Amino acid sequence: MSPDLAGFKIGHATDDEFHTGCTVILCPEQTIGSVDVRGPAPGTRETALLAPDKPIHYANAVLLTGGSAFGLSAADGVMRYLGEHGIGHVTPIRPIPIVPAAVVFDLGFSQGRRFPDAEMGYAACVQAINGPIGQGNIGAGAGVTIGKWGGFEHMMKGGFGLSVLQEGELVVGATAVTNPVGDILAADGTVLAGARKSDGGWLADDYPLRFVSQERLPQMGTNTTLTAVFSNAKLTLPEVNRLAQRSHDGMAVAIRPIHSTHDGDTAFALASGQVDAPFELVAAMAVTAVTEAIRNAVRHAQTLLGVPGLAG
Secondary structure, three states, X not given: XXXXXXXXXXXXXXXXXXXXXXXXXXXXXXXXXXXXXXXXXXXXXXXXXXXXXXXOOEOOEEEEEOOHHHHHHHHHHHHHHHHHOOOOEOOOOXXXXXXXXXXXXXXXXXXXXXXXXXXXXXXXXXXXXXXXXXXXXXHHHOOOEEOOOOOHHHOEEOOEEEEEEEEOOEEEEEEEEEEOOOEEEOOOOOEEEOOEOOOOOEHHHOOOOXXXXXXHOOOOOOEEEEEEEEEEEOOXXXXXXXXXXXXXXXXXXXXXXXXXXXXOOXXXXXXXXXXXXXXXXXXXXXXXHHHHHHHHHHXXXXXXXXXXXXXX
8 A cells, every 4th residue: 555646647558468568657737857867778768858957847747667769659649639629738839748757678578579559658647546556567567677687587477566765745656666686685685576696585695796707697788676755745847956966875775786787677766846845855755765665676576487475
């Protein structure tokens, strides 16, 4: 369960046959958006528009999707849905929806036979609600995996996670799609889920630096953690950009290693401007929300085609 999402709506579309999907966050009117991309091989759309020096400050939705670069086409469906509802950046002709998007590489289960498309993007919008949503093997988390630094034979199932915090009227939440090379850590720093030894236990017990050999590491660009922080706080565009930067602190708390040359880590931040709040409080809540969203993603992940998940 989660508290009210402060006017934001989240929806999933999932292909249960090919284990891929997408997740959309629909934003209240005049939500300021920004992004911080630290992965060396990201797959993104409209992220340059969210830079703090750009004149358009607002985002109408954020799409997190599987399918690698092919999955970016799902944003077309989000655009269509928003366009049908008259939502977007006002121009003399018609509103133009602003839909930043980022992808994960989840082709392992589908073998590239199915990608999220415009139909799935539209369906995720139709399913979006301002309340509790599914976690684990759903939406953009349907086909993701974790703990691949020691080789694919050691990996576990990742997923989609959500965490929402509230202090008075202030709401700060985070979504996470966990597809990293690294392990997911519990609050005490031990492995919650990640690279397993064939005879039981965690591979990190034998390799505390989480490096076996260069040959064991997956190909660059096939791993990514995506997060999106959302809040009803009243923030400026530079502050929203800093919030996206601070979101990576949550990744660093929950994932090891993080921001490797084999990951495309991307963090979005969204602020709808409804509640006055100190930036440092919002940022501290965001770091905690991101950390817990990442952990929730694996807590709810179910075993899939022989890849074990914590949820069984």
